[in-house]
Each structure stands twice: as structure tokens, then as C-alpha cells.
Amino acid sequence: MNVVVCVKQIPDPADPGALDPNTKTLKRDGKLILDESDSYGVEMALQLVDAAGGGEVTLVSMAPNGETAGLRTALAMGAAKAVLVSDDALQGSDALGTSKVLAKAIERAGQADLILTATESSDGYTGTVPEQIAELLSLPSVTFAKSITVDGSSVKVQRQTESGYDDVECPLPAVVSVTAGVVEPRYPSFKGIMAAKSKPVDQVGLGDLGVDAGSVGWAGAGQEIVEIATAEARAASTVVEDDGEAFQKIVDMLAELKIV
Amino acid sequence: MYQWSEEQEMVRTMVRDFIDKEVRPVREDLEFGDLPPYDLLRKMFATFGMSDMQRESFRKTIEREKAIAAGEEVAEKTRGPRDPNSIAFTMIPIIELCRVCPGMVTAMGVSMGLTAASIMSKGTIEQKERWALDLLTMDKVGAWAITEPNSGSDAFGSMASTARRDGDEYVLNGQKTFITNGPHADTIVFICKLDEGNPPAERTVVQFVLDAGMPGLEQTKPLRKMGIHSSPTGQLFLDDVRVGADRLLGGSEEAYKGSAGKEASKATFSMERTGVAAMALGIVDRCLELCLAYANDRVLFGQPIGQFQLIQLKIAKMEVARLNLQNMVFRHIEMGAAGEPVTYAEASATKLYAAQAAAEVANEAVQLFGGNGYMAEYEVEQLARDAKVLQIYAGTDEIQVVAVAKALLRDAASAAN
Numbered sequence A: 001m002n003v004v005v006c007v008k009q010i011p012d013p014a015d016p017g018a019l020d021p022n023t024k025t026l027k028r029d030g031k032l033i034l035d036e037s038d039s040y041g042v043e044m045a046l047q048l049v050d051a052a053g054g055g056e057v058t059l060v061s062m063a064p065n066g067e068t069a070g071l072r073t074a075l076a077m078g079a080a081k082a083v084l085v086s087d088d089a090l091q092g093s094d095a096l097g098t099s100k101v102l103a104k105a106i107e108r109a110g111q112a113d114l115i116l117t118a119t120e121s122s123d124g125y126t127g128t129v130p131e132q133i134a135e136l137l138s139l140p141s142v143t144f145a146k147s148i149t150v151d152g153s154s155v156k157v158q159r160q161t162e163s164g165y166d167d168v169e170c171p172l173p174a175v176v177s178v179t180a181g182v183v184e185p186r187y188p189s190f191k192g193i194m195a196a197k198s199k200p201v202d203q204v205g206l207g208d209l210g211v212d213a214g215s216v217g218w219a220g221a222g223q224e225i226v227e228i229a230t231a232e233a234r235a236a237s238t239v240v241e242d243d244g245e246a247f248q249k250i251v252d253m254l255a256e257l258k259i260v
Numbered sequence B: 001m002y003q004w005s006e007e008q009e010m011v012r013t014m015v016r017d018f019i020d021k022e023v024r025p026v027r028e029d030l031e032f033g034d035l036p037p038y039d040l041l042r043k044m045f046a047t048f049g050m051s052d053m054q055r056e057s058f059r060k061t062i063e064r065e066k067a068i069a070a071g072e073e074v075a076e077k078t079r080g081p082r083d084p085n086s087i088a089f090t091m092i093p094i095i096e097l098c099r100v101c102p103g104m105v106t107a108m109g110v111s112m113g114l115t116a117a118s119i120m121s122k123g124t125i126e127q128k129e130r131w132a133l134d135l136l137t138m139d140k141v142g143a144w145a146i147t148e149p150n151s152g153s154d155a156f157g158s159m160a161s162t163a164r165r166d167g168d169e170y171v172l173n174g175q176k177t178f179i180t181n182g183p184h185a186d187t188i189v190f191i192c193k194l195d196e197g198n199p200p201a202e203r204t205v206v207q208f209v210l211d212a213g214m215p216g217l218e219q220t221k222p223l224r225k226m227g228i229h230s231s232p233t234g235q236l237f238l239d240d241v242r243v244g245a246d247r248l249l250g251g252s253e254e255a256y257k258g259s260a261g262k263e264a265s266k267a268t269f270s271m272e273r274t275g276v277a278a279m280a281l282g283i284v285d286r287c288l289e290l291c292l293a294y295a296n297d298r299v300l301f302g303q304p305i306g307q308f309q310l311i312q313l314k315i316a317k318m319e320v321a322r323l324n325l326q327n328m329v330f331r332h333i334e335m336g337a338a339g340e341p342v343t344y345a346e347a348s349a350t351k352l353y354a355a356q357a358a359a360e361v362a363n364e365a366v367q368l369f370g371g372n373g374y375m376a377e378y379e380v381e382q383l384a385r386d387a388k389v390l391q392i393y394a395g396t397d398e399i400q401v402v403a404v405a406k407a408l409l410r411d412a413a414s415a416a417n
Helices: A036-052 A069-077 A095-108 A129-136 A190-196 A246-256 B006-022 B024-032 B038-047 B050-069 B084-098 B102-122 B125-136 B260-297 B309-338 B344-369 B379-391 B397-416
Strands: A003-006 A009-011 A032-034 A057-062 A081-085 A114-118 A141-151 A154-160 A165-171 A174-178 A201-204 B142-145 B162-166 B169-180 B187-194 B204-211 B217-219 B233-244
Touching: A003 A036, A003 A095, A003 A129, A009 A069, A032 A036, A032 A069, A036 A057, A036 A069, A036 A114, A036 A141, A036 A174, A057 A069, A057 A095, A069 A081, A069 A190, A069 B006, A081 A095, A095 A129, A095 A201, A114 A129, A114 A141, A129 A141, A129 A174, A141 A165, A154 A174, A190 B006, A190 B050, A190 B084, B006 B024, B006 B038, B006 B084, B038 B050, B038 B102, B050 B125, B084 B102, B084 B260, B084 B309, B102 B125, B102 B142, B102 B169, B102 B187, B102 B204, B102 B260, B102 B379, B125 B187, B125 B204, B142 B169, B169 B187, B169 B204, B187 B233, B204 B233, B260 B309, B260 B344, B260 B379, B309 B344, B344 B379, B344 B397
Parallel strands: A003 A057, A003 A114, A057 A081, A081 A201, A114 A174, A141 A174, B142 B187, B162 B187
Antiparallel strands: A009 A032, A141 A154, A154 A165, B162 B169, B169 B233, B187 B204, B217 B233
């Protein structure tokens, strides 16, 4: 069973990058790391391939400057190879532009039985890429998976909802987005880290994928960031004086917020 | 080598993350709750495939030794060149653990380092298969018993523990103290003198392997001590412990003729001493990190204390120590990769500097933190207590001074002749 996992390489959240005042986008010229939200998809894919008793996990990523540091982490975890799309013309790509490129890269990666993504990236948060990829590849799409089981030619997914989960099933191949936190991503072994260096990374540009440069990047972006502003400081918290009935007031507040 | 490679950086990041998630939350239990460190170490070994790497390396070693024993032609073993990662990947967990819990490195190092290394360097193939592999993988806990109540730095000269022949067996007696892992050890390398009725000074130093629970062997509960609480330290009492020759490391007394027994222990000392540089680097690195944050945050007399030159002096000295220690670790990796052995004198000089630097930096870190630094809540208090032991175990500062100076004087005298 072959699984493709879409992974994003992002600036390290522990060392946040700056916004470019001209493009109003995040600067991505430094070292990038594997987006933690994608590590769950990688782990899920590795477990599915293990359970199937054969096959491999292929990574697909789009990043500037041929950056591979984040990919090496996922390769060290156990993925077999990667396709990296890196092209100056991709700067400024919106979610649909990104999806067009990833869809082509997935095709280049070879015949996939299943395509996994995160539900959203930790630096962009559009949350629309998985469904756009599915549409572009004419594949069924299931979102917010908390559990995935492959059964012959179909995939069974426990799809997380606000109140629990839905059991859904669809034929393979399919695109499934994996909810963060549902599996414990493994640490790469030392041997895995050493092996990652020699695993193949197929670095390609738009021309290799047959993608028109005018349909992606700034040129093809259907959305424009018109303004960036500092987030408002968090509003002062509510102080409940304990007159002997404070607990009830807190319970009522939580109920109003639909937390209890 | 002037910086960690990309892979080494990845290992460092992953190990640090693991320690932050698995070790840091139980630091209080390790420090004050007598939580043994072994399950955490085993989990770290399993997580990063270190146990599998040890198994693979052990398998190759034993296969080679069996082939030699069978008279097969085997390519000569060379010291180098080696992959620097094979050395760096053992240094990095030491450094990272010492940033949080130096005692865990002591427990690990004595078990899979000293104890297993003794068996691997001195033991027969059967003895290695019987005891060493489980120690190398941390499946079992090892202790290396040399120090006695009346010996210490004069380990061999004042050694009173004895082995006496009795038919085909030996009868062991003695008392060992300050034995790392002593309370929990499954396997103990017991170093003693062969009592043939001759004067103690003339007796041959021999080593036996003991298992926990043997009749006559008592392992005490952990001793209370100043620091490295996560490394359980105990005493061993041997009262007529009967063992066969199968437990005599090397399988026969022939292996100990001349000064071979002492030389084997000396080789183990060298390995132990270079490891202290990595331990010191971890302690110093963490102290400096904590001090920089504190010096920027702590405001006194209307400004962050980092603006005061006396604080800046402390920070600058810490950075000098950190750079020196890092360079020593890099040199050790480079030399190992090139197949260049570290001399006993250099190992001693490295250990002397590293121990003093770690103790001084950690003490200065407490001073920089002031009253807060004296409180257990702040990590520097623990690191200062832990760092002190580096000046005492694995050969005191004073012993290192003698080792370095004697070697230099001897070499100079040889050159003059």
C-alpha cells in the first residue's frame, strides 16, 4: 500500500519569523521545519503501511529555496522518498495555487492508494487545501480523521465532530485530512536520521510538473492580503467575587459558553 | 569540526524534545522521590533505536571474535577512520541529559559504559554473551565495584577485598562503597585482590562478575548524598560469596599476570574521563541558558541585572567555559573518527578542566540568581550540587593533576635521554 502525505515546511514557531511589509506574507527565507500538524499524517501513514505489510510512504511538499530540513525529519521518521516543488514563481501562491501544485506533485509521486494531509497548516490556517486537492484529482475526500482503517479497496474513517465522531467510508484512492493529536508521532531513531540523508528527494520546478506559472504564485492568486494589523490585546478577564455562590456563577458562565 | 552537522543537530533536537517531555516532568521525583532512572533510560534507548544499534554492534563483535577463535582469517580491526556520528550520537544524549539530570548519565554511564566495557574488554566470548549485551541495551543494570571505605583514590594500593581459591571455586569477601547503581544492579563487576597468602601489595588484581541475589551478597538501599540524586549509590557487602571460574573475567588467572589487571582498569578510567567533558558541557550550557534569561528579566536598581558589569563578567566566563568544553567534545569526536587514541594524560587533563569548569559555572549561576538560586525551585541549585561530584568521582581533581603532571615529566625526561 502506497500512501502520499502532503507536508508543509514552516518557520520554527519557537523562533517566529517576521512578516514582509511589502508582500504582507510570512518571510520564509530561513531554515524551515516540519509543520507539527503534518507529523500526525506522517505517523498515520507509516502505521497504515506497516499494517498493510508492504508499500511505502512518499512525501509531497512545496517550499522556497529547495528547503529540505523539514522533509528530512519526516524521512527520518520512516518515509521512503519525497517530491519537493520549489520555484521562484510560486511565491505569493494562495490556497488554490498551492493545491494545483501539490495535486501535480502527487501525480508525479506515483500511484497512491491514499493521500493524507493535515486539516490545516500551522502558519496559513486556510484549511481548504485538502478538499481542493481532492477536487483537482477527482478523488473522494474525508476530513478531520481521528482514525483510519484500510479495508481492501475502501477506507473507513472515524471523522471527528464537535460532539463525537461519524463513521464514514469511501473507495480508494481518496484524500483524507488527519486531525492533529490523534496519534503520537514517533521520534526518528538515530539510524533513521542517518538514513534520511540518502533518501531520494525529487526536486522539481513548475515546468517539470506542467503547471502554468501564470496560474500560481502572485500571478495566479485569486486572493489578496490587503492589510496586516497587530492583534488586539486580550480583553480583561471576568472576576467572580466569591459570595458563597461563586461556583454557580462559574457553572452558569461555562454553560453559556457551551463548555459544560 | 567546529559545529554539529545537520544530522547531529537533528539528533540533538529530538533528544532534547524527548527529555523535555519525559524527564523534565519527573525531575522532582528523581531528585527527591528516589525514582530510579532506569525505565526512563530504557525508554530513551528504545525510542531512538539505541538498543538496536547496540545489539547490532554486539552481534558483529561476537561474530568476529568467534571467527578468530575458530581460526578463520579475519581482517585486522583498525581504530579508524570511523563515522563521527557513531561517537557524536553517544555524546549528544549525555550532554542533553546533563542539562536536566546529570545523575541519569552517571547511572547510564556506569551500567553500559564502565560495567559493560569491563566485560567487553576483559571477558571471554561466553561471558560477553552472558552478561554484556543486556547491559549495553540497558535491559539490565550494571555496577562496577572498585571503591572501598578505606581506599578511594588509592584504589589498588589500599584494596582489601579478596578472592581466595577453594578447590575449583573462589570465595569472595569484602566491602564496597559509593557504588553507582549498587542498590538496583542486576550485574556487578567486583574488583578485588587474589589472596594467595602473599602480602596485600603483591596480590594480583582480578575481576569477577556477580548477579544480584547470590548468597552472601548484600546490596544496600541508596545512600543519601549531596547531588546526582537520580543516580542511586549504595554499598555492597560480600560475605563468603562462592563463585566458579566462569565468573572470573577472562576465564583464567593468566589474563591478570603482570600489570594487566591494573592496565584494564586504567583503560576504563580514560573512557570515563573523556565522558565527563560532555557531562560538563551539558551542565554549563544549561546554566548559561538559565542565567541569560534571568539576567535579562530580573530587574534591580531600576534595570535588568544583566546591565551590571559584575553579572556580565560571570556570563562571559560561563561562555568561555562552554566554548572550551564544546571544543573538547568536538576534539574527542574528531580524534575518535580519525582513529587517534586519547592518551591517559589528555583524558585526565580534559577531566580536570571539565569538572572544575562545571562546578565553577554552576556555583556562579547560583550566585547570579541570588536568593532564588539557593532555592530548590530554581534548576541552578540542583546543577550546582550535581556538578560538584565531577571533581570527585572518576578520579578526583588531585588525582588528575598527578596523572597529567607525571605523564608530562616522564615524556620530557624520555626526550632528554
